[in-house]
Amino acid sequence: MYQFGVVGLGYVGLPLAHAAVEAGLRGVGVDASSAVVDGLRSGRSHVDDLDDAQVAGMLGRGFVATVDPSPLASCEVIVICVPTPLSDEGGPDLTAVRAAAEMVRDNLRTGALVILESTTWPGTTEELLQPILESRGAQAGVDFHLAYSPERIDPGNPTFNVRNTPKVVGGVTSQCREKATAFYAQFVDTIVPAAGTREAEMAKLLENTYRQVNIALVNEMAKFSRELGIDIWNVISCAATKPFGYQAFHPGPGVGGHCIPIDPSYLSHRVQAELGYPFRFVELAQEVNRSMPRYVRDRAQALLNDRGLPIRGSKILILGVTYKAGISDQRESPAIPLARQLLSLGAELQFYDPFVQEWKAPGVTLARVLDVELALRECDLAIVMQPHQSYGPDVLNRSRAFVLDARGSSQGDRIEKL
Numbered sequence: 216m217y218q219f220g221v222v223g224l225g226y227v228g229l230p231l232a233h234a235a236v237e238a239g240l241r242g243v244g245v246d247a248s249s250a251v252v253d254g255l256r257s258g259r260s261h262v263d264d265l266d267d268a269q270v271a272g273m274l275g276r277g278f279v280a281t282v283d284p285s286p287l288a289s290c291e292v293i294v295i296c297v298p299t300p301l302s303d304e305g306g307p308d309l310t311a312v313r314a315a316a317e318m319v320r321d322n323l324r325t326g327a328l329v330i331l332e333s334t335t336w337p338g339t340t341e342e343l344l345q346p347i348l349e350s351r352g353a354q355a356g357v358d359f360h361l362a363y364s365p366e367r368i369d370p371g372n373p374t375f376n377v378r379n380t381p382k383v384v385g386g387v388t389s390q391c392r393e394k395a396t397a398f399y400a401q402f403v404d405t406i407v408p409a410a411g412t413r414e415a416e417m418a419k420l421l422e423n424t425y426r427q428v429n430i431a432l433v434n435e436m437a438k439f440s441r442e443l444g445i446d447i448w449n450v451i452s453c454a455a456t457k458p459f460g461y462q463a464f465h466p467g468p469g470v471g472g473h474c475i476p477i478d479p480s481y482l483s484h485r486v487q488a489e490l491g492y493p494f495r496f497v498e499l500a501q502e503v504n505r506s507m508p509r510y511v512r513d514r515a516q517a518l519l520n521d522r523g524l525p526i527r528g529s530k531i532l533i534l535g536v537t538y539k540a541g542i543s544d545q546r547e548s549p550a551i552p553l554a555r556q557l558l559s560l561g562a563e564l565q566f567y568d569p570f571v572q573e574w575k576a577p578g579v580t581l582a583r584v585l586d587v588e589l590a591l592r593e594c595d596l597a598i599v600m601q602p603h604q605s606y607g608p609d610v611l612n613r614s615r616a617f618v619l620d621a622r623g624s625s626q627g628d629r630i631e632k633l
Contacts, residue, residue, distance in 0.1 A: 220290035227366040228296030234377035238402035255280040263542040287322035306484040316347040328360040336485040340412040356388040362395035363412040365419030371542035381405040385415030423478040431500035437466035468621035469507040469549025471538025508552040527561030532594040535601025543570035591616040
């Protein structure tokens with residue numbers, strides 16, 4: 216018998232499984248990708264927060280990775296950690312959640328606890344997951360327990376991990392919540408009880424909507440501050456000295472990853488579908504943040520024009536194509552729309568990213584430079600999209616290249632911040 220099972224061994228599921236195994240629990244992980252499973256069985260990690268040695272350690276402690284869902288039938292707890300992207304229409308795509316729910320239903324033992332961690336709209340656990348699990352006669356809160364706990368994984372964060380990040384937990388009944396609390400308490404330091412599953416689901420969306428809106432605010436301020444001759448970076452530094460009532464956010468070339476560009480759309484979609492009116496803060500924030508790659512393109516074009524260079528035919532080096540510094544995750548990276556727009560104007564593009572060996576995105580296939588310092592000497596303009604350590608301020612200033620730093624991570628005579 217397994218003490219826990221994880222469905223979906225990605226950026227959320229694998230670190231969760233690792234934390235549970237480290238606490239002495241015996242578990243199994245199920246993933247639809249045979250490539251992912253084969254890699255894990257060989258001791259190879261495919262996520263930034265775990266290295267190969269940690270995966271090997273999990274295997275040594277009895278963790279099993281498989282594409283076969285049948286071992287779930289012997290699990291006391293099953294945690295669903297599958298992806299929830301946006302559909303082509305802009306609403307939540309819960310295809311993977313439905314498939315996982317059916318898989319769990321077909322392998323659910325009496326008395327087991329099922330927890331959904333995938334980010335979704337408020338009501339998913341009770342309105343979508345619960346009916347599927349109950350479709351063969353079992354009843355939530357009676358024959359099995361059901362809860363929701365939003366993931367709070369921050370890839371590449373050296374300070375906060377599964378254990379020391381507080382865990383919000385909501386159940387369809389108080390006993391369901393207690394069962395989920397007892398499970399997580401074995402490897403998470405702080406458990407935060409929510410009134411119910413909807414409150415737990417909404418908490419995750421509030422967290423990321425808060426970030427989306429505040430990033431959009433400072434991005435909008437960055438645009439007009441430049442027009443007014445105001446140094447927005449100095450403004451933020453000054454404001455950040457206030458010890459209360461203010462949290463510093465910084466301008467950037469757009470938002471990326473799964474959370475900020477996508478999660479607030481679930482809430483906006485739900486408000487529109489259920490209440491019939493738009494969530495204007497979210498929609499305006501999305502509009503501002505989606506405009507930032509074009510703004511970076513315009514700034515790049517202006518810098519080239521100032522030197523008498525047309526953007527067509529200019530050699531532009533993109534530094535960093537991941538959505539965040541220090542990791543290899545490229546999901547929703549703002550470098551993708553920027554590259555498309557620069558290519559459409561005839562620029563000659565190359566990229567360098569120490570975490571990405573090959574960069575292919577819809578409409579974008581670029582050559583990766585091998586020597587970043589040589590590429591900096593030869594390019595007409597470099598654009599810092601992510602401040603990876605391998606090309607920090609010393610490298611940029613030593614190269615004497617003209618640089619547009621879209622992250623404000625460096626300064627110098629030839630470096631211009633967003």
